[in-house]
Amino acid sequence: MKWKRVVGIVKKEVKELLREPISLLTFLLVPISMMVVFGYGLKLEVKKVPFAVLDLDNSKLSREIEDKFASNREYFDLKGYLTSYDKAEKLLEKGKVSLIIVFPPNFEKRVERGEKGEFQALIDGTFPYRAEVIKSYVEAISAREALKVKPNFKVEQRYWFNESLNQDYLVAVGTMAVVLLISPAVFSALLIVKEKESGSIYNAYSSPITKGEFITGKFLSGALLSTVVFFIAYFMTVFLFGVSQKGSTLLLTLGSLIYTFVAVSFGLLISNFFSSQAAAFIGTTVLTVVPSILYSGYLTPVSSMGTSGRITAHLIPTFYYLRFLKSIFFKGDPLSLIVKDLGALTLFWVVLFLATLKTFKKREE
Amino acid sequence: MKLLVLLLKEFLQFFRNKGLLIFALYAFTLDIYLASTGIDLTLKRAPFFAEDRDLSKTSRELISKFPPYYFKFKGYILNDRETQKVLLNDEAVGVVVIPPKFEKRLLRGEKVKVGVIVNGAEVSSSYLFSAYATRIITDFLTGGLAGKLPFAPQVRIFFNQDASSRIFMAYSELLTVITLLLLLLPASALVLEKERGNIEMLLISPVNTTLFTVAKSVSMGALVLILTALALKITIEKVVGVPFKGEFLDFLTLTAAYAFTTTGLSLFIASVSENMLQVSQLTILILIPILYLSGNWTPIEAMPKAFQLLSNLSPLKYYIEGALSIAIKGMSLSQVKGDFFKLLILGGILFGSGTYLIRRRG
Numbered sequence: 001m002k003w004k005r006v007v008g009i010v011k012k013e014v015k016e017l018l019r020e021p022i023s024l025l026t027f028l029l030v031p032i033s034m035m036v037v038f039g040y041g042l043k044l045e046v047k048k049v050p051f052a053v054l055d056l057d058n059s060k061l062s063r064e065i066e067d068k069f070a071s072n073r074e075y076f077d078l079k080g081y082l083t084s085y086d087k088a089e090k091l092l093e094k095g096k097v098s099l100i101i102v103f104p105p106n107f108e109k110r111v112e113r114g115e116k117g118e119f120q121a122l123i124d125g126t127f128p129y130r131a132e133v134i135k136s137y138v139e140a141i142s143a144r145e146a147l148k149v150k151p152n153f154k155v156e157q158r159y160w161f162n163e164s165l166n167q168d169y170l171v172a173v174g175t176m177a178v179v180l181l182i183s184p185a186v187f188s189a190l191l192i193v194k195e196k197e198s199g200s201i202y203n204a205y206s207s208p209i210t211k212g213e214f215i216t217g218k219f220l221s222g223a224l225l226s227t228v229v230f231f232i233a234y235f236m237t238v239f240l241f242g243v244s245q246k247g248s249t250l251l252l253t254l255g256s257l258i259y260t261f262v263a264v265s266f267g268l269l270i271s272n273f274f275s276s277q278a279a280a281f282i283g284t285t286v287l288t289v290v291p292s293i294l295y296s297g298y299l300t301p302v303s304s305m306g307t308s309g310r311i312t313a314h315l316i317p318t319f320y321y322l323r324f325l326k327s328i329f330f331k332g333d334p335l336s337l338i339v340k341d342l343g344a345l346t347l348f349w350v351v352l353f354l355a356t357l358k359t360f361k362k363r364e365e
Numbered sequence: 366m367k368l369l370v371l372l373l374k375e376f377l378q379f380f381r382n383k384g385l386l387i388f389a390l391y392a393f394t395l396d397i398y399l400a401s402t403g404i405d406l407t408l409k410r411a412p413f414f415a416e417d418r419d420l421s422k423t424s425r426e427l428i429s430k431f432p433p434y435y436f437k438f439k440g441y442i443l444n445d446r447e448t449q450k451v452l453l454n455d456e457a458v459g460v461v462v463i464p465p466k467f468e469k470r471l472l473r474g475e476k477v478k479v480g481v482i483v484n485g486a487e488v489s490s491s492y493l494f495s496a497y498a499t500r501i502i503t504d505f506l507t508g509g510l511a512g513k514l515p516f517a518p519q520v521r522i523f524f525n526q527d528a529s530s531r532i533f534m535a536y537s538e539l540l541t542v543i544t545l546l547l548l549l550l551p552a553s554a555l556v557l558e559k560e561r562g563n564i565e566m567l568l569i570s571p572v573n574t575t576l577f578t579v580a581k582s583v584s585m586g587a588l589v590l591i592l593t594a595l596a597l598k599i600t601i602e603k604v605v606g607v608p609f610k611g612e613f614l615d616f617l618t619l620t621a622a623y624a625f626t627t628t629g630l631s632l633f634i635a636s637v638s639e640n641m642l643q644v645s646q647l648t649i650l651i652l653i654p655i656l657y658l659s660g661n662w663t664p665i666e667a668m669p670k671a672f673q674l675l676s677n678l679s680p681l682k683y684y685i686e687g688a689l690s691i692a693i694k695g696m697s698l699s700q701v702k703g704d705f706f707k708l709l710i711l712g713g714i715l716f717g718s719g720t721y722l723i724r725r726r727g
Contacts, residue, residue: 022638022643023639023640023643026647033653033654037653037654043663043667044662045492045667046667047664047667049666065516092524093694093696094690095686095690111516116514116516117515118518119516120518121518121520122523124523125524125525125526126524126525126693128407128525128528128530128533129407129530131522131525131528132528135528136493136500139517139518139520142518143514146515154476155479155481155503156479156480156481157483158481186645186646194640194642197641274384275384277553277557277641278550279382279383281648282545282549283384285545286391286396286545291399294399294400294403299404299489300405301411301455301484301489301490303411303457303458305404305405306403309402312399323455333453
């Protein structure tokens, strides 16, 4: 392998990116904007639930319960009172409120007579997670009101790693994992195919450069530029989102670089397979965005997925990288615990790189 | 006539591009299938351990109260060290800690404490786990009392009785895929002509740029509509098995309005981009905020104020409101006409300025 040729390709790619301001700008803005939008924005916390009340009882008790909801401003947002059941259903249909509390006539009387008083909570089920959380809020508030006697027990809830259940840190770290897959992969996905589409690939075909040199050159350009993306994402995680890091920075950098190498190799593999940039881009996006967000453990725990979900998760590098990141940031695990994830990532990298090398033909098919 | 020829050209080009065709089909089939069957945001089979320091009949009974639908009991552990270990390795969403002498104290009427330790590293399940576990423990400990509480809510979840994630995930993924393709296809079709230099030929031909742009937009929009129809009928209804409650045509009409709006954005991307690298990066740059501001993941009312205002500019917000109302709630197009018209207005502005920019730069 002649390194001069490899370096030549790297130089060319870097120059091409730096030459055009829009390219450079968008290349840098993609990781930044993803970190900002998801890091600040992606919260599953359900707050300020818009709700309405249909009180057919209009008693002291019903108003007392209503007040418990209305005064809990952080979680509930009272939109108004209704007069009929029909209107309640309409309002839910329109999505103006997510919850309607209905007190039937004689609610208070039944409670006073010692019969079980039931009021209804109608919840919009369009967004299932929100529906479940709202349900749990309603039940908790009602139980606290109903249990007037001080209970003789205590259920102590504690969050591990994350005492305040402030999800910001977790989301920031998860976002870093997603960004470091998508951004390098999408960039690299065009590296080979753009030459095919413009025809400049014939230069490579007819020059003395070998297959290995060409692919290595493309890989190194992707990897070099993605290192910039890594530093952007890492600094934003630490300085902007204030995630404190328990483990070693060296290890974190090493693991992250291997992971970006996986992403770059994946992009190159796709790039090599297709003859149009549009196809390569769509393919890479579809194959990275959805799996890395949904199957990595970013939003939902892998441990509670079904069998097919769990198998899919293990086929996705983000799953290992996110576990690695969580170890470094939140737990400061020793190397022995992390080594498995690093090994898996390295395996992905080697396999993808070799596959690209194997499938790249230095001639027209 | 010119338009027809141009449309035919676009269709032919799309279908000849095998790679594009494969991935477009993948996005509307397998991708939606994977997202809707593999992902559940609600609490299902959440693995947990019990650190039972009492090991009495009562403590075992308490653990048996955790219903297998939501929880999956993985076994007993002995001490805090092991608790730490299972949480560290993400083997469990939570651990229930029962103190020593739990049964004795309970019988004697003394105060008892039960701990619920939740793995805070799980974004979606940690809250629901602690809420459900607390309720189950409370129910158990109030024993006779639970049934005798003076009042309790009777919860009814509308439109999706068991709060199944499948329905939501199937449609939400469909809408995401539609957005991605609508942003990308027209822009890439246009920029490709620029990259190849075809645009020069166009400038001296009798076809004017506007007609040319319109042909690209219409053909790509029509393609996405066809794919949407297929995804609804085959992937979502037949394969995933999620019901479609509304009128098929209403959904497609709304999608057409959305296609108009999003294509406008795509033209905007095309007008600024010189090559496919820029198209791809700009597509992501626009896609991410649109997805986020749509309220699909974070409820709009829970966003910071500035984002709430910005969300009014996300076309996907109106499309999601309208499309989910039709598909999940079974409403008609006339009931969601507000969303429909907002899409058209937004589309008019975007499409108009997009074509203008392209003409000016061409």
